[in-house]
Amino acid sequence: MSQTNWADSTALDRRGRSSPAAAVGLAQAANPLLADHADQRTASPAIHTVALSKRYGKTFAVNSLSMTVQRGEVFGFLGPNGAGKTTVVKLLLGLARPTGGEGLVLGAPLGDRETRRQIGYLPELFRFQPLLTAREVLRLHCRLLALPKAAWKQQERAALQTIGLLERGDDRVGTFSKGMQQRLGLGVALLGNPTLVVLDEPTSALDPVGRHDVREIIRGLRESGSTVFLNTHLLEEAAHVCDRVAVIDKGRAIAIGALDELLGHHSRVRLKVGALNENWCHGLGRFGRWHRENEWIVVEGIDRSRIADLVDELVALGGRVEAVIPEHQSLEARFLELLGER
Amino acid sequence: MNPTLTIAALTIQEAIRRRLLLAFISITVVIVGLSAWGFGRLSHTHSLTSGESNLAVPQALILFMFMFSFVLALSASAIASPSISSEIESGVLMTIVTRPIRRAEVLIGKWLGLAALLAAYAAGVCALEFAVVRWASGFLPPSPVLAGVCLFGEGVLLLTLSLFLSTRMPVIAAGVIAVAVFGAGWLAGVVGTLGATLNIAALRTIGQVGRLLLPTDGLWHAVIYYLQPPSLIAEHLTGGREGNAFYSQGAPSWPYLLWVACWFLIVLTAAVASFARREL
Numbered sequence: 001m002s003q004t005n006w007a008d009s010t011a012l013d014r015r016g017r018s019s020p021a022a023a024v025g026l027a028q029a030a031n032p033l034l035a036d037h038a039d040q041r042t043a044s045p046a047i048h049t050v051a052l053s054k055r056y057g058k059t060f061a062v063n064s065l066s067m068t069v070q071r072g073e074v075f076g077f078l079g080p081n082g083a084g085k086t087t088v089v090k091l092l093l094g095l096a097r098p099t100g101g102e103g104l105v106l107g108a109p110l111g112d113r114e115t116r117r118q119i120g121y122l123p124e125l126f127r128f129q130p131l132l133t134a135r136e137v138l139r140l141h142c143r144l145l146a147l148p149k150a151a152w153k154q155q156e157r158a159a160l161q162t163i164g165l166l167e168r169g170d171d172r173v174g175t176f177s178k179g180m181q182q183r184l185g186l187g188v189a190l191l192g193n194p195t196l197v198v199l200d201e202p203t204s205a206l207d208p209v210g211r212h213d214v215r216e217i218i219r220g221l222r223e224s225g226s227t228v229f230l231n232t233h234l235l236e237e238a239a240h241v242c243d244r245v246a247v248i249d250k251g252r253a254i255a256i257g258a259l260d261e262l263l264g265h266h267s268r269v270r271l272k273v274g275a276l277n278e279n280w281c282h283g284l285g286r287f288g289r290w291h292r293e294n295e296w297i298v299v300e301g302i303d304r305s306r307i308a309d310l311v312d313e314l315v316a317l318g319g320r321v322e323a324v325i326p327e328h329q330s331l332e333a334r335f336l337e338l339l340g341e342r
Numbered sequence: 343m344n345p346t347l348t349i350a351a352l353t354i355q356e357a358i359r360r361r362l363l364l365a366f367i368s369i370t371v372v373i374v375g376l377s378a379w380g381f382g383r384l385s386h387t388h389s390l391t392s393g394e395s396n397l398a399v400p401q402a403l404i405l406f407m408f409m410f411s412f413v414l415a416l417s418a419s420a421i422a423s424p425s426i427s428s429e430i431e432s433g434v435l436m437t438i439v440t441r442p443i444r445r446a447e448v449l450i451g452k453w454l455g456l457a458a459l460l461a462a463y464a465a466g467v468c469a470l471e472f473a474v475v476r477w478a479s480g481f482l483p484p485s486p487v488l489a490g491v492c493l494f495g496e497g498v499l500l501l502t503l504s505l506f507l508s509t510r511m512p513v514i515a516a517g518v519i520a521v522a523v524f525g526a527g528w529l530a531g532v533v534g535t536l537g538a539t540l541n542i543a544a545l546r547t548i549g550q551v552g553r554l555l556l557p558t559d560g561l562w563h564a565v566i567y568y569l570q571p572p573s574l575i576a577e578h579l580t581g582g583r584e585g586n587a588f589y590s591q592g593a594p595s596w597p598y599l600l601w602v603a604c605w606f607l608i609v610l611t612a613a614v615a616s617f618a619r620r621e622l
Contacts, residue, residue, distance in 0.1 A: 095621065095622040097621060117441075123437060125433030126433060127432045144348060144438065145442065
């Protein structure tokens with residue numbers, strides 16, 4: 001995509017909101033190398049860890065974490081506060097050294113300097129030089145990324161458009177609200193068309209509009225072929241944008257997989273059964289946890305493949321099954337279930 | 343621009359916007375203005391003979407420069423102590439060090455930027471004060487440039503030490519330790535001078551060891567030496583000024599200057615290694 005076309009496509013709406021097209025454009029501007037992350041998908045995974053561990057004294061912040069994040073996917077890294085999510089991010093970026101195991105990011109050892117050129121990072125603790133303007137902060141990072149000087153202006157403009165701060169570009173960061181600083185952090189992370197974007201709690205300071213915008217930006221990055229590693233404890237955020245997720249607790253990964261897989265196997269089913277004999281219900285426990293809601297029986301945690309067996313059993317017992325409504329478990333329910341299983 | 347220079351330029355830009363330079367310049371101009379009045383009075387007073395006046399003016403200049411060396415040392419500590427630790431605590435460094443640059447480039451860039459500020463301050467203070475003294479009294483130190491260079495060197499040593507401490511310690515701890523070490527170094531120098539005057543070997547050794555452990559006092563005595571006119575040295579040699587902490591017997595030796603350079607390189611290397619190994 002040419003820069004001109006991209007600039008056209010990134011025009012913000014009148015309220016200064018960002019657009020997913022802008023994120024795609026930012027990812028593709030200035031550097032022809034980018035054009036084709038798709039080609040790189042066949043290369044090494046974006047992230048690959050084997051038994052990665054980090055111990056502080058006797059406490060494991062990360063305990064034998066093995067996971068693979070494929071290129072081009074949006075990978076959600078979920079867990080409660082203190083689960084070790086940010087420590088994992090620090091290990092991946094070389095900000096901390098593992099005490100065990102190993103890992104590769106974009107096919108290179110953790111913390112590899114040249115590989116960092118292809119990584120955009122929004123830290124959980126986002127702070128920028130308060131005496132610089134937003135534009136100067138972006139230019140500083142263009143310099144540190146060694147982007148061609150001719151591309152700086154366009155990169156700055158594209159980033160400001162994407163994050164909806166075009167009109168505040170010449171204001172000092174010290175005058176920004178927390179949410180605006182987080183937006184700026186996102187803009188900084190998107191500079192230079194990163195192959196991998198690591199976002200650590202990217203919406204913690206944002207209002208609902210800002211959260212929506214971030215989701216759009218993440219979708220835009222996926223369209224451009226970038227990999228997004230989204231570290232969050234906001235399950236709704238992950239449910240909206242992630243292709244796959246890992247759930248981490250106490251430094252250990254307790255589930256990794258596609259969202260559908262993670263939720264699909266453990267569904268909930270509502271059944272309306274006529275002529276129900278209360279005694280039959282005692283046998284339902286082997287399908288999942290069940291309870292009554294008026295004339296409905298609700299069985300939770302049931303494997304979807306066993307719903308037909310459940311219906312067969314009820315019919316065999318003489319029940320008249322009037323309605324069967326399979327329901328997906330919410331991510332939150334599944335998350336709590338996973339944590340509860342430990 | 344390479345990353346080191348980018349960080350150096352950023353450091354200078356931030357210092358200017360913090361109005362740090364403006365504050366230093368304002369205070370310095372006021373002090374130099376007062377000194378102009380004082381030196382004018384000193385050199386034109388009728389209560390001193392011209393010979394006494396010729397001794398008093400350089401001695402007063404040395405005292406003024408001592409104050410500026412103290413200001414320079416405090417400034418070096420104040421600007422270097424927060425430069426790493428506070429940026430780690432605030433998170434500002436997180437997005438910098440995850441760029442494709444070495445941590446050594448970040449640290450040396452900061453050092454360069456801060457050292458440039460110190461150099462500007464030292465040069466400005468020396469030029470202004472020497473010009474004012476010359477105008478008010480007609481006296482110009484025999485080696486003003488060397489005096490300025492040694493004054494700057496004193497600040498740079500403390501800057502480097504503060505930067506090293508800043509890679510591992512919180513802002514206040516790093517600042518307090520650097521200033522305390524500077525004060526102890528100066529005190530060891532005074533004790534050494536007393537030891538030499540009273541011929542007490544133990545005290546003399548304290549002075550010598552102090553100047554090796556932290557060479558700021560050694561450089562301060564070099565500043566004194568380059569400010570002293572021959573008349574002041576002759577006056578001292580003829581007696582009557584024993585134990586004067588504001589007198590220097592000679593120029594720093596080459597081996598000592600070599601040691602100062604080694605000390606600087608050791609501390610700077612330690613700072614680079616410490617920051618490179620620090621987990622953020």
